[in-house]
Structure formats: structure tokens, C-alpha cells
Amino acid sequence: MAIVLGANQYGKAEVRLVRVRRDGPRHELRDLTVGIALAGDLAEVHRSGDNAHVLPTDSQKNTVYAFAREHGVDQVEEFGLLLARHFVRSVPAISRARVELTEHGWQRLGPHSFQRDGSEIRTATVTVDADGAVDAADPDGATGGTTVESGISGLVLLNSTDSEFRGYLKDRYTTLPETDDRILATAVEARWRHADVGPTDPGRDWAESYAGVRAALVGAFVETYSRSLQQTLYAMGHRVLAERPEIAQLRLALPNRHHLLVDLAPFGLDNPGEVFVATDRPYGLIEGTVTRTPEDGTAAEDGTAAEDGTAAEDGTAAEDGAPAPDVDPAGDGGPG
Numbered sequence: 282m283a284i285v286l287g288a289n290q291y292g293k294a295e296v297r298l299v300r301v302r303r304d305g306p307r308h309e310l311r312d313l314t315v316g317i318a319l320a321g322d323l324a325e326v327h328r329s330g331d332n333a334h335v336l337p338t339d340s341q342k343n344t345v346y347a348f349a350r351e352h353g354v355d356q357v358e359e360f361g362l363l364l365a366r367h368f369v370r371s372v373p374a375i376s377r378a379r380v381e382l383t384e385h386g387w388q389r390l391g392p393h394s395f396q397r398d399g400s401e402i403r404t405a406t407v408t409v410d411a412d413g414a415v416d417a418a419d420p421d422g423a424t425g426g427t428t429v430e431s432g433i434s435g436l437v438l439l440n441s442t443d444s445e446f447r448g449y450l451k452d453r454y455t456t457l458p459e460t461d462d463r464i465l466a467t468a469v470e471a472r473w474r475h476a477d478v479g480p481t482d483p484g485r486d487w488a489e490s491y492a493g494v495r496a497a498l499v500g501a502f503v504e505t506y507s508r509s510l511q512q513t514l515y516a517m518g519h520r521v522l523a524e525r526p527e528i529a530q531l532r533l534a535l536p537n538r539h540h541l542l543v544d545l546a547p548f549g550l551d552n553p554g555e556v557f558v559a560t561d562r563p564y565g566l567i568e569g570t571v572t573r574t575p576e577d578g579t580a581a582e583d584g585t586a587a588e589d590g591t592a593a594e595d596g597t598a599a600e601d602g603a604p605a606p607d608v609d610p611a612g613d614g615g616p617g
């Protein structure tokens with residue numbers, strides 16, 4: 282029985298980049314964490330230690346900083362495409378580059394003063410393979426080889442009413458009381474894939490798209506009378522796909538940040554939905570993908586539609602499926 286090298290990739294993780302634009306007295310700040318993973322013809326370094334095909338991860342890190350200086354940093358998707366295309370085009374052994382970007386927000390306090398935003402972060406994962414790295418001047422009609430997935434994490438939302446949970450299945454272990462009025466709170470973890478990003482597609486308005494998706498998610502959460510967080514999840518995903526034609530698919534992971542009504546009777550007090558304990562664990566975790574039905578209508582309608590969780594066969598780790606929620610020890614959750 283032969284022993285062979287399987288999937289492999291390598292790169293620099295968690296490159297911390299802060300870019301200040303000082304064109305005038307009013308500075309602009311971008312704060313990113315960038316991860317790079319390169320895959321391709323890398324068998325020899327694993328077998329014999331021959332490094333001829335290996336661009337050092339140190340060089341990859343330097344490229345991030347150099348590109349930030351040379352090209353600036355505006356939209357994370359754009360910066361990711363720049364880097365991913367660069368590695369596939371310039372390193373002969375590399376046939377696929379995955380660049381993961383996380384943007385940490387800062388609010389302006391003054392012309393050169395900023396306050397770090399709360400837990401909300403914007404993300405992008407850009408993957409380019411050889412088809413996606415064709416010469417910009419001569420794309421030859423190619424459209425494959427590039428995927429851009431944008432996302433948001435840590436968007437904490439709360440409705441203090443218009444949420445109920447009742448009529449659920451009960452077995453001998455069910456103790457949860459039904460409720461027709463509860464707090465519904467979650468920290469939205471969403472990832473969405475942009476449709477048809479071609480190999481030379483430079484021209485999207487990523488900022489407008491991100492703002493639009495975020496607004497659709499928030500709008501649907503706020504406006505949906507919720508009978509379950511599952512219903513709210515689907516309403517959020519549905520709103521995004523209905524309003525944003527550029528989005529092909531969206532995955533959501535919604536932790537149910539349980540808020541339990543405190544029993545104040547021992548103190549001779551009533552509690553008409555006013556005093557809650559926000560529990561942090563365990564918490565319900567509601568996950569789902571919302572996608573477009575193909576023209577032939579073959580998509581499963583029973584919630585079993587493919588989730589892109591299939592193993593990649595190109596020597597790279599599969600990374601899809603519903604996004605993992607931010608498991609923040611300080612986060613909320615609970616049994617209710």
C-alpha cells in the first residue's frame with residue numbers, strides 16, 4: 282500500500298496591517314488582518330525538502346505591506362483580489378491562492394483620532410486559480426477561476442419584542458415554557474458569495490454591495506415578526522437575495538443569545554417582561570444557507586440543498602458550510 286501526500290497548502294496567517302492615508306490633515310485608517318494560503322506544485326518540498334518552489338511566507342507577508350503602500354487599501358475584496366492574482370501570476374508553482382481578510386472598524390473621533398468599533402468585523406475571502414489569473418489585457422473571455430466571498434461577524438442585534446417561540450415538539454425531557462413574547466438577540470455571522478466575478482473584474486462597488494447586504498440583513502431582522510430564529514434566519518437570507526442581484530448565495534450562523542426573564546416573585550415584585558438575565562452558554566445555534574433555485578428547479582426544497590461542504594480535490598482544505606459563530610466567552614446564550 283502506497284503512502285502519499287494529500288491536500289496541502291501554506292502561507293502566512295494573521296498578518297496585521299494598519300494603513301494610514303495622510304493626504305491632508307484628515308487621516309484615513311484601515312485596519313486589516315490578512316491570511317494567505319498558497320497551493321500548487323509543492324510535493325517536492327514535502328518529500329525531499331527542496332525549497333525551489335517555495336516563496337517564503339516571510340515574502341508573502343512583505344508583499345501585503347508593500348502592496349498596502351503601493352496600491353493603498355480601500356475595499357477588502359479589491360485588496361484580496363490584488364494579492365491573490367499576484368501570487369498565482371508571479372509564482373510559477375502556485376496554482377491557487379486564497380486570501381482571507383478581516384477588517385476591524387474604527388470610528389472617527391477627530392481628524393486623526395479614532396475609536397475602535399465594537400465586535401463587528403467585515404470579512405472577505407478571495408480565491409483565484411490559474412483560470413482566474415489570466416492576463417488582464419487579454420482575458421480571452423474567461424470567467425472562471427475566481428470566487429469572492431464577503432461577510433460580516435459580530436453584528437449584534439436585538440428585538441425586545443415581536444418574538445415568540447411556541448408550538449414546538451415536546452418530549453419527556455422538554456421543560457422549556459412556551460412564550461408569546463421574548464427578547465430575540467443574536468450576533469450575526471454571515472458569508473455571501475458574489476456571482477460571476479470574472480478574472481479581470483476590477484469594477485465592482487464592493488462598498489455599496491457590503492452596505493446593501495448589511496442593510497438587508499438588519500432590515501429583515503428588525504421587520505420580521507419572529508416565531509423562531511430559524512424563521513428570522515430565512516427572512517434575512519431571503520431579503521438579501523431578493524434585493525441584491527449580485528449575490529449568489531448566503532450562509533448564516535445565528536447564535537440565539539438567550540435572555541431569560543428573572544423571577545422576581547421572591548422579592549414581592551412582578552416582572553412583566555422587563556428584567557432579564559443574559560446567559561452566555563450554552564446557546565442555541567441556528568445555521569442555514571439561502572440560495573437561488575436553478576432555472577431547472579432542481580434545488581432541494583427540504584433544507585437539504587448542497588452547502589458547498591464537499592471536500593476540495595485540488596490539494597486544499599475545504600472551508601465551506603455554515604460559518605462558525607464567534608464563540609466569545611463574553612457572549613450571550615442560554616437554554617431558553
Ligand SMILES: O=c1[nH]c(=O)c2[nH]c(=O)[nH]c2[nH]1
Nearest residue numbers: 446457509510511565616617
Ligand atoms: O428560535 C428558537 N428556535 C429554536 O429551535 C429553539 N430551541 C429553543 O430551546 N429555543 C429556541 N428558539
